[in-house]
Amino acid sequence: MIFSSLTFIFFFLPILLLIYYITPKKYRNLILLIFSLIFYIYGEKQYVILLISSALINYIIGKKIEQKGRKKYLILGLIINITILLYYKYANFFIDTFNDIFSLGIKNLSIILPLGISFYTFQNISYLIDVYDKKIKSEHNFITYTTYLIFFPELIAGPIVRYSDIKKDLEQRKENINKFSYGITRFVIGLSKKILLADTLYNMKTNIISTSMSTLSYWLVAFTFLMQIYYDFSGYSDMAIGLAKMFGFNLKENFNYPLISKSITEFWKRWHISLSSFFKDYVYIKLGGNKVSKILNIRNLLIVWLLTDLWHGASYNFIIWGLYFFLFIIIEKLFLKKHLNNKILSHIYVITVLLIGFVIFNITDITELITFIKGMFGINTKLINNESLYYLKTNLVLIIISTLLGTPIIKNIITKLKKGKHIKLLNILEVPLILTLFLLSISVLLSSSFNPFIYFRF
Amino acid sequence: MKDKIKIILFLTIIYIVPLIIFIKKDTLLSYTERRVLITKEELKKNPLNNIENYLKDQFPKRDKLINISSIYKRYILKNYETNNAYLYKNVIIEKNYPLNTQNINNFITNINKINKTYFKNNNKLLLIIPDKSYYLSNKNYLKIDFNYLELLLNKIEINHKFLNNLTLNDYYKTDIHLKQSSYLKILKEINPKFQNINYTKKVLKDFKGSSYSKIPVVKSEELEYLTNNIIENSIVTHFEYPNIKNVYNLENYNKLDPYSIFLNGPSALIEIETQNDSNKELIIFRDSYASSLTPLLLPYYKKITLIDLRYITLKEALKRVETINKDILYIYGTEIINNSNVLKINFE
Incomplete structure (x- = not known):
């Protein structure tokens, strides 16, 4: 279920x-x-x-x-x-x-x-x-x-x-009204992330893949790979946290706006936190963590990343995926981190690494993976074609919404409003907003037969 | 207070919905989707496997909620297309994309081969009806390259006509088909000797065509049909429905597919005998575009046979039909040509 x-x-x-x-x-x-x-x-x-x-x-x-x-x-x-x-x-x-x-x-x-x-x-x-x-x-x-x-x-x-x-x-x-109410909010937010964003991004991806691909198409698909898995998995975690709250349990957060990270190291502290902290506490630190020589530290990181690969699945692309992120973490550790001071450049760097990284994560067939990555860099591919422009335009609002919601902008606005005079207005708006999201999610769920979660087989 | 209201409303929804679903009488059909819905009977057969689809099918106000989802995609996400269809000049246009050159070439090869093999000495004509996407502007829509399609279709070795003298107004707004009166424009393309004949135009109100549910913001329209004595006196013999004898089966208007008033909808093989003096006979290889055109051809023929190769193989059809000295007319829309793998043509 x-x-x-x-x-x-x-x-x-x-x-x-x-x-x-x-x-x-x-x-x-x-x-x-x-x-x-x-x-x-x-x-x-x-x-x-x-x-x-x-x-x-x-x-x-x-x-x-x-x-x-x-x-x-x-x-x-x-x-x-x-x-x-x-x-x-x-x-x-x-x-x-x-x-x-x-x-x-x-x-x-x-x-x-x-x-x-x-x-x-x-x-x-x-x-x-x-x-x-x-x-x-x-x-x-x-x-x-x-x-x-x-x-x-x-x-x-x-x-x-x-x-x-x-x-x-x-x-x-202690089960109480506040917890139950918060549980409903988190559950509905998670449900909306899954149905209104992740599944819609999935449809965008399948539509683009069925056309002739240009470099722009490859990047659009890479975007959907990353964003779909983010909204799918973080949506699931929100629902889990919300449901647990309805029964009085407090589960820890599993995502903390990973897409705003300024380094890959930071990204992995914000993405699937429960898995990263598991490996950190039960493998990395047990092996000595960073309180050992540089070489042993690199070995420890390599072990953690190999285990992370394998945890995600028994497939070569997961091994490449883990090693790919291991490589960037090592590079950051050795020298790059000092140079990631420029906000814009560091975000561009992180998002580019993530887009390619989640292509590796998504494509299990190595030959297909190579073709895809070549396509992203314009090798044997047109830069833009009619289809890719069309799918960019028709999905522009989805791209903007999913990008914005990947940042804490809304959360920050709400926090500011709560501190100001608008707390009453927020309280009035919260209930209709949550119910609207709930009914909208149900309506999209009814209209669609597609609904698998990505993270079930890991 | 806010928390209490939220909890009460949420719980009300999650308790009331299943109560309504299990108490109310099941809805048997979805007219907008044209399909039979899952009922309690089927749920009982395999509760674990069928519960999700049962809840989806019997959800209260289901159609309205599905409409909300279309509105969300169209007006909030600003998707140009909704459920693989465009809304263009208040007409729902189903996407026919991309161009499948393999299917098109197979179609051409098959038509050429059928004619060489079976109809060497017959009068033959292929009418190609553009689907509504032909009329989309190139901006903001994905449409196949119709110029290229026409170029490819020139490889057809028999007389063929791409009907580019139609307009978007000739089609229904909520259905893929042409209005029957629009075919009057093209009768002369089939045979210049076909004179205009008087028909009585009748209309059926509140027509929601097959595309309606894809973008349910377009209002329902009128379905028209043209009739006269010749059409009314013609006798139809269906391969699948031996009891249906009329050209127009108006009972179907209130069933799942209202458009199936024409020749009772999809059918593999139909013969229509008229009370005319004509001694000419016609075989039509067709898709659904022919359903409303055929009645207008009845005044010129003694007998018309319709073969739909989506539902019967060529070999099976030709076993049942005498072909000597008969006119041959192929009528296909560009959707079927672009997806010609649905046609059951083999020469073994």
Whole structure:
């Protein structure tokens, strides 16, 4: 089930809200657990046992780590989690690679990637390491632990929530009108990002790709690659945060206007924050971070980036994508960062690197990828043609809106107005604005049969 | 207070909508989309798989909400096109783009081959009707290069005419087709001997054509049909619908496709016998443009056979039709020529 579906909005959510709020507080986690399982089963029946087993194993190991033989159990837990992830996500990739290198002809395994496995495996890992590091105490209630792991807002597309961030809410949270109201706002904003922007950008992309391509077309498609994934994924995170808020939970932000970054290093601090901070805390810092020699520091960064590539998918383009960003981070670290003082130039640099980077992210076929990048630089391609001019003009408002909303301009205006005399006006406008966005999203959802989320299979 | 109002309104929407959907009687058809909607019966067969489409189909005020989405794309995003269609001079024009030279060349090769193989000694003519995108200005719209298309079509080895003497007013605003009276202009292109005959023009109000739902800001219009004794006395034999005997089936006006009053809509093979003195017979290979033209040809023929190669293969059609000494007329719009892979032509 996806959040931007009528089934979720008009069937699952109202039933859950009703049952949740009429249930006594002490059973509310159980209600969330049951509904999270229903949510998961609706999308993927076959792996629900794997999901529950994963929760049970990590719950037991967590307790063992705390009781005795700590390191041994941590290693066991890490091996189990990583092996499951490797098997489901990378087995066929490795088979294909070995076949390519050694011409072995080994048959692929018939594996379907379990929904949300990358997200819940990382949550398990973070939990075990935090228990081992004594940052948190292990959870003694299986229902509470499983609710943490499979809480439906973050189950299938993140953010990667750490147990320490949610423990208090799991045990003793306060649902109130303010939180619920804020939850509605965030959910509707996320829904609008997904339906009104991400899906519209997707349509723009598919229209352009079906015509003869010019250099301008390639850049327009590159723009849609970057912006679609941003609004798709940040919209999903907004919906997750909003939904969690409706049930009294406080999830951490996963995006912080990454497109306004002035360096690639800064971008990765603002984009998919829960993943970047996972690798930073559990890999980079564990390896010594930047408190080691320059060469070891570069090695640490390389390891982090190789893992980031692999987390995103078992495909060569993801490896190139990770190494591409690793390269820019190293260049910035070594000398470029000092020279990124000019605001305009630094934004141009970041956006150009991102546009090319997300082309690499989106195109899995290496030959197609090379053709695309050649096209972006005018190799064997006309600079402009009728089609590209047409698609630029017809999508100009979408391009402007999606660019502006990628910056904190609206947020800053609202903050300023709130500080001034206009707070009453803002309060009056908020409700109709949110309801308009909600109904507009529903109307576009009704008119369109296309609706897949991008981040589900990572 | 603001928070309470927001919560009450949001909850009202998410609770009232499913209640209405499950309490109200299902809507069976979508007239704007011309399709059957998913009902509770189908939902019961496979609830998990059908629930989303059921909710989408039975959503309260569905058509109005879908219109809002078109308005959003058109007036907020300022998209030139909405649902693959343009609004040009208050006429909905479906996009026919890009030019598919492979399909066009296949069409040309097939027409030439059909004539050489089966109709060597027949009188033959191909009429090419431009789709409405022909009349779009080049600025701000994507349209195929019709000059190039005409140039390619010159490779057709039989007499052929690209009907460039029509205007956008000859077409319906909300439908892809020509008004029937517009065909009177081109009868002489088919045969200079065809004289004007008197018809009674009848109109059906509130016509929403097949393009209407794509940009639902254009008002409904009138659907016209021309009739006289010859047309009314002609007897139609449908390959698929043996019970339909009339040229105009007015019952269809209130069904999913109002335009199917003409020859009962899409049909693979139709024979029409007239009560004329003429001994001439005509075979028309056609797309839907021929549906309203054919009645106007009835006064000049004893029998007209219509073959729609989208629904029957050439081989199957020719097994059922006698072709000797018959006039052959091909009528195709430029959409079908540009998408000629839909025609079931094979020579094996």
